[in-house]
Amino acid sequence: MKIRIKFRKYGVIKFIGHLDMMRYFQKAMRxxxxxxxxxxxxxxxxxxxxxxxxxxxxxxxxxxxxxEVHSSLSSQDAVKALNQTMVEGVEVLxxxxxxxxxKTAMSIVSAADYQVYYKNPQDNPxxxxxxxxxxxxxxxxxxxxxxxxxxxxxxxxxxxKQLVYCFQMDSNPKRPCFFLRLSTGSIENVKPELLLETFYxxxxxxxxxxxxxxxxxxxxxxxxDGSFLALEDMGEDILA
Amino acid sequence: xxQLALSDEILMTVDNPARYIGNELNMVKKDPAAVDxxxxxxxxxxxxxxxxxxxxxxxxxxxxxxxxxxxxxxxxPWPDLHKIMKEQxxxxxxxxxxxxxxxxxxxxxxxxxxxxxxxxLQILDLSQIPLLAADRTKEHPIVIGGGPCTYNPEPIxxxxxxxxxxxxxxxxxxxxxxxxxxxxxxxxxxxxxxxAARIPxxxxxxxxxxxxxxxxxxAAFTPKxxxxxxxxxxxxxxxxxxAPYPEKPIVPFIKVxxxxxxxxxxxxCIRGCRFCQAGMIYRPTREKDVEQLKQTAYALxxxxxxxxxxxxxxxxxxxxxxEELMRFxxxxxxxxxxxxSLPSLRIDAFSLDIMHQVxxxxxxxxxxxxxxxxxxxxxxxxxxxxxxxxxxGAGMAFDGGWNKVKLYFMLGLPTETEADMRGIAELANKxxxxxxxxxxxxxxxxxQITISTSFFVPKPFTPFQWARMYDRDSYLGxxxxxxxxxxxxxxxxxxxxxxxxxxxxxxxxxxxxxxRRIGQALQRVYELGxxxxxxxxxxxxxxxxxxxxxxxxxxxxYTQRERPLxxxxxxxxxxxxxxxxxxxxxWQRAKDGVVSPNCRMQCQGCGAARFQGGVCFENQN
Numbered sequence: 004m005k006i007r008i009k010f011r012k013y014g015v016i017k018f019i020g021h022l023d024m025m026r027y028f029q030k031a032m033r034x035x036x037x038x039x040x041x042x043x044x045x046x047x048x049x050x051x052x053x054x055x056x057x058x059x060x061x062x063x064x065x066x067x068x069x070x071e072v073h074s075s076l077s078s079q080d081a082v083k084a085l086n087q088t089m090v091e092g093v094e095v096l097x098x099x100x101x102x103x104x105x106k107t108a109m110s111i112v113s114a115a116d117y118q119v120y121y122k123n124p125q126d127n128p129x130x131x132x133x134x135x136x137x138x139x140x141x142x143x144x145x146x147x148x149x150x151x152x153x154x155x156x157x158x159x160x161x162x163x164k165q166l167v168y169c170f171q172m173d174s175n176p177k178r179p180c181f182f183l184r185l186s187t188g189s190i191e192n193v194k195p196e197l198l199l200e201t202f203y204x205x206x207x208x209x210x211x212x213x214x215x216x217x218x219x220x221x222x223x224x225x226x227x228d229g230s231f232l233a234l235e236d237m238g239e240d241i242l243a
Numbered sequence: 244x245x246q247l248a249l250s251d252e253i254l255m256t257v258d259n260p261a262r263y264i265g266n267e268l269n270m271v272k273k274d275p276a277a278v279d280x281x282x283x284x285x286x287x288x289x290x291x292x293x294x295x296x297x298x299x300x301x302x303x304x305x306x307x308x309x310x311x312x313x314x315x316x317x318x319x320p321w322p323d324l325h326k327i328m329k330e331q332x333x334x335x336x337x338x339x340x341x342x343x344x345x346x347x348x349x350x351x352x353x354x355x356x357x358x359x360x361x362x363x364l365q366i367l368d369l370s371q372i373p374l375l376a377a378d379r380t381k382e383h384p385i386v387i388g389g390g391p392c393t394y395n396p397e398p399i400x401x402x403x404x405x406x407x408x409x410x411x412x413x414x415x416x417x418x419x420x421x422x423x424x425x426x427x428x429x430x431x432x433x434x435x436x437x438x439a440a441r442i443p444x445x446x447x448x449x450x451x452x453x454x455x456x457x458x459x460x461x462a463a464f465t466p467k468x469x470x471x472x473x474x475x476x477x478x479x480x481x482x483x484x485x486a487p488y489p490e491k492p493i494v495p496f497i498k499v500x501x502x503x504x505x506x507x508x509x510x511x512c513i514r515g516c517r518f519c520q521a522g523m524i525y526r527p528t529r530e531k532d533v534e535q536l537k538q539t540a541y542a543l544x545x546x547x548x549x550x551x552x553x554x555x556x557x558x559x560x561x562x563x564x565x566e567e568l569m570r571f572x573x574x575x576x577x578x579x580x581x582x583x584s585l586p587s588l589r590i591d592a593f594s595l596d597i598m599h600q601v602x603x604x605x606x607x608x609x610x611x612x613x614x615x616x617x618x619x620x621x622x623x624x625x626x627x628x629x630x631x632x633x634x635x636g637a638g639m640a641f642d643g644g645w646n647k648v649k650l651y652f653m654l655g656l657p658t659e660t661e662a663d664m665r666g667i668a669e670l671a672n673k674x675x676x677x678x679x680x681x682x683x684x685x686x687x688x689x690x691q692i693t694i695s696t697s698f699f700v701p702k703p704f705t706p707f708q709w710a711r712m713y714d715r716d717s718y719l720g721x722x723x724x725x726x727x728x729x730x731x732x733x734x735x736x737x738x739x740x741x742x743x744x745x746x747x748x749x750x751x752x753x754x755x756x757x758x759r760r761i762g763q764a765l766q767r768v769y770e771l772g773x774x775x776x777x778x779x780x781x782x783x784x785x786x787x788x789x790x791x792x793x794x795x796x797x798x799x800x801y802t803q804r805e806r807p808l809x810x811x812x813x814x815x816x817x818x819x820x821x822x823x824x825x826x827x828x829x830w831q832r833a834k835d836g837v838v839s840p841n842c843r844m845q846c847q848g849c850g851a852a853r854f855q856g857g858v859c860f861e862n863q864n
Contacts, residue, residue: 014244018260023496030268030494030548033579041580045603060255088548090268091244122251213252 005101006070007108008085009235012063016092021056027093028068034088037081040071054108054234055115055187055222058194060212063219065115067234069101069108077243099238108234112188113225117195118173118218120180126214131179135172138181141205142170150201163201166193168231170202184231187222248336248343249324257324261497262290265316265338268494269546271303273313275340279423281347282306283337283384285317287354287362288777293318294493295501297555298390299353302411304489312419315339316493317350319362320369322775328369335369344370348422350384352403354392357754358747358777360399363388364769367402374766376404376449381432385422393446394477394524395703397813398754398761400448404432405439407446408817409478410510412486414444440471444478447471451816453759459800461758461811474818481856483510483529490542494549503551503584504543506536508568512557513842513858515849516614517625517833518653520702521557523826524819526849527857528842533564537571544581552576553584560589561843569597577601587612590636595643605687608647609640615656616666622836623658625829630670634677641678646690648674653699654721654742657710657833664721667694668728668738675734694740696725698748702755703814704821706829712752712802718745746784750776753801758813761801764794822850 012024019027029049032039041047054067075081081098089095121127129137142148148163169184185193195217203210223231247254247264254260275281284303286293293299299316306314315337320328328335334343344350350370352363364374367386373379376386388396389407396406407414418439425435433449440447450471454462466473480486492504511528512521540552552572556562572583583601587610588594598607613628615621621628637648652667671692678690698718701707713721722742729740754761767790768776775781791798806812808827815823825848832839839847842858852859 015247015264015266018254018264019496020261023261023498026498027496029550033548033550034545046582047580059260060251088268090266090270092266213250213255 004072004075005103005105006072006075006081007097007099007101007105007235007238008068008070008095009097009099010066011094011096012057012066012092013094014062014092016090017060017062020059021053024057024066025051025053025068027090031085031088032070035081035084037070037085038073038075040073052107052109055112057219058196058217061195061217061219064096065219065221065233067108067222069105075100075241078240079243081241097235097238098241099235100241101238105237109189111224112222112234113186114168114184114223114231115187116169116220116223117183117185118180118220119183119195119199119215120175120178120218121214122216123214124178126211127179128208131172134179134181137202137206138170138172141202142167148201150197152197161191161193163193163198166191167198170198245339245341248341249333253324253327257327258321259290259497261495262318262321263324263338265341267496269491270339270493271307271314272339273307275313275342278313279311279426280313280349280419282312282314282349282351283317283344283347284314285344285350285352285366287319287352287359287366288775289321290318290495291497291499294495294499296353296355297501297505297507298411300489300492301487302351302415303493304491305412305487306415308487309419311423313339315347317344317366319365319775322781325365325369325774334371335366345372345384347384348426350386352386352388353390354388354396354399355390356777357392357751358782360754360765361769361773361776363399363402364766365774368769374769375401377401379404379432385435391520391524392755394520394817394819395756395812395814396446396448397759398757398765400759401762401766403448404436405445405447407444407478408475408819409444410480411478412480413478414442417442418445437468437471440466440468443476446475446817448759453813459797461813461815464811464813464816474816476818477524477820479820479854480510481529481854483531484535486531488539490539491546492543494547501553502549503553503582504540504547504549505553505555506540506543507531507555508536508559508562508565509556511857513561514558514627515625515829515839515841515847517623517706517829518614518656518699518702519557520705523704523821523849525557526820526851527854527859528561529857530562530564533568536568537575540572541575544576544579550580551582551584554586556586559586560594566593573597573600590633590640592639595636595639599643604644607645608649608691608693609637609645610649610651611636612651613670614651614653615659615663616652616668616670617663619836620656620659620663620666622838623833624653624656625833625839627838627841630673633670634673637674638677641681641686641690644687646678646687648690648692650674650692650694652694652696654696654725655699655713655718655748657707658836659721661724664724665728667696667725668732668740671729671738672732672734675732675737678737679734690737692734692738694725694729694738695742696722696740697743698745700748700751700755703812704817704819704826706826706833708756708812708826709806709808709810709830711805712749714799714803715745715749718748744779747776747782749798749802750784750787753798756813757801760794760796764790764796767793820849820851820854825849 040050050071078098085095166186173180173182200210306312387405388403393406436447440450456462509530511525614626701710771786773786
């Protein structure tokens with residue numbers, strides 16, 4: 004059966020890259036005695052696929068990967084078994100059964116939410132009102148926001164206006180921060196760093212990525228009616 | 244979770260920030276305020292190398308089992324971070340608490356190879372601890388070295404307060420007890436070192452003085468006080484069944500060199516190869532109990548989630564219960580998708596059968612280490628492997644479907660002639676001939692034979708400790724002879740040849756058998772920017788040549804001389820368990836080309852029997 008696992012990544016674990024997190028969970032499956040399915044062939048590997056890679060330095064409350072298992076504990080017991088063997092900085096949040104015909108998380112991801120804040124509030128150069136004004140000029144009032152995205156092989160022009168679903172100030176009174184909902188996935192992927200850099204250039208002010216903490220909050224798929232559905236809501240808890 | 248020693252900005256700029264954050268699975272967490280002794284355990288190379296070392300894992304586990312000690316880990320910051328730490332004056336920190344090493348009670352450094360010596364100075368410098376032991380005060384940690392290179396610690400003696408000679412399981416309790424006394428009472432650092440020097444296996448370089456003859460050789464090496472032993476005895480663990488062994492090793496996030504659990508099956512080696520230091524200093528061979536190993540294997544895999552297990556020893560084929568252990572590992576763990584990584588076993592029917600079960604024949608290769616190209620040369624080095632057994636093993640493997648062979652040799656061995664060099668190519672060709680004897684329709688394409696040669700470096704406490712070395716050009720000339728001989732072989736298209744750098748060999752030779760006077764040159768190399776000399780991309784021979792010249796050191800004194808039998812060596816103050824008479828006897832037999840049988844066939848009277856156990860007492864009650 005297909006299982007979707009959601010986890011949180013915080014603290015120093017933000018410095019562990021995507022591939023190493025995969026390796027980490029492969030070992031965790033073995034420690035927690037999850038009855039995971041292995042591929043055929045001479046060097047079998049676990050059937051496991053991650054939803055959306057997270058950049059180094061970013062913390063998250065909404066990381067996902069899918070696995071296949073032969074048999075399963077209840078969701079509650081599986082979460083408990085996994086969390087007994089986690090390091091500080093990784094916490095499994097849910098373990099849910101997917102319909103047998105479910106597509107992999109990777110293929111259906113379409114958006115992710117982020118909060119961005121200054122690690123040290125004293126580094127924040129503007130008041131919330133000034134930020135609000137800058138966002139209005141850069142995003143709300145703009146007809147298009149063209150950026151050139153450079154990859155190893157090619158350069159591609161993207162219109163961020165179409166791919167940023169939400170960009171606003173978050174209403175957290177203690178720590179002013181941005182709230183972003185960005186197109187994510189294999190087709191149109193907007194990294195939060197790209198949006199922020201473009202935004203800071205528009206003000207213009209220095210973009211100092213080291214001073215900002217990016218925090219991914221959730222990852223979504225998009226339903227046919229255009230609404231967003233958190234990936235974990237596509238599965239159901241396995242009851243004891 | 245601890246506050247990190249490095250800022251996010253720094254961690255986002257350097258390669259592999261995971262090297263510096265700790266917090267791995269099974270990392271030991273303690274309240275530093277609740278212990279008496281804080282021990283920083285260092286492997287002076289990059290994290291991925293250091294984390295792969297078994298000895299440190301054993302000591303980490305053993306120390307942390309004590310309630311009064313908190314042992315943490317330290318590795319060499321990679322040159323990118325090194326630069327930042329120097330510029331910003333960031334003190335080196337331990338991974339667990341992220342706190343500065345200079346505030347610890349001990350800095351323990353394991354010394355596994357000579358080319359890491361400059362990294363030891365880097366560790367001290369970044370820790371902001373004075374490089375020279377003589378400049379340290381009661382405020383500084385006690386810097387203690389261990390590991391195989393301490394069988395000649397003299398080139399690095401100036402930088403260490405203490406060395407621990409031998410296996411770590413024995414004398415640390417006594418040292419820690421003394422340290423606690425030192426903390427409570429009002430005696431000086433020098434007094435502590437003086438008292439520590441009385442603990443078995445502990446060598447305090449400052450408590451000994453050396454004088455030299457006019458020709459540069461040692462005239463005398465004597466303790467400064469009467470209550471300090473003239474000979475420091477190596478410490479050795481004889482009760483292997485009671486040995487502490489880490490069942491919950493740390494699991495790194497990033498891929499390290501040894502990305503698997505390691506099961507130590509025995510210590511020591513019965514073979515007595517005359518070039519091999521490990522085969523001498525770890526005598527006598529001591530096996531571990533097979534039932535205990537099975538349980539340990541199970542616990543290791545359960546506690547780490549690793550998908551691979553490998554066996555560790557100097558010569559796994561000589562472990563008497565190997566067959567039982569391998570069958571158990573395969574039966575128990577293969578269905579759990581655990582890879583059994585094979586050590587280099589002697590190629591025979593048994594090992595080929597095992598390899599068939601755990602490896603993909605198409606991908607795997609056979610490894611032989613004949614070490615020398617002719618039988619004469621193999622007799623000199625006492626490597627028992629014969630040409631017949633190599634060809635027989637290779638033949639069996641070829642018939643079983645293998646077609647890749649790796650061959651390891653040494654060049655520059657004592658008494659080596661051109662015939663011995665060419666013999667390397669000829670042996671490779673004979674193996675290829677054996678392959679092509681298989682009918683074309685039955686064999687698996689071409690065979691691929693890879694020859695690798697390294698240049699021999701004589702080591703202390705081996706029968707070759709008296710031997711001379713050669714210069715760089717002579718070494719490269721030897722490799723050239725092999726290369727030309729390979730090209731002259733009938734099956735040259737099936738044979739590839741790789742050889743090592745020669746500059747590093749000469750340096751290793753100087754450091755391996757050097758004396759205290761080398762220390763100043765080492766310090767100079769570090770001042771000139773030398774770190775990570777074990778890494779080809781950072782090694783710069785010019786720095787070393789310049790440093791030796793500036794310090795008035797003649798490298799040839801250390802490398803080009805065959806030593807007379809009665810010369811006092813810098814390492815003679817160590818009692819390594821094997822007697823000098825035995826080593827001298829073996830040196831003579833080497834020159835005569837006479838083989839010595841292994842420990843199980845016939846005792847050679849090396850002296851290790853006085854430890855009252857191991858192979859010396861097998862089959863005796």
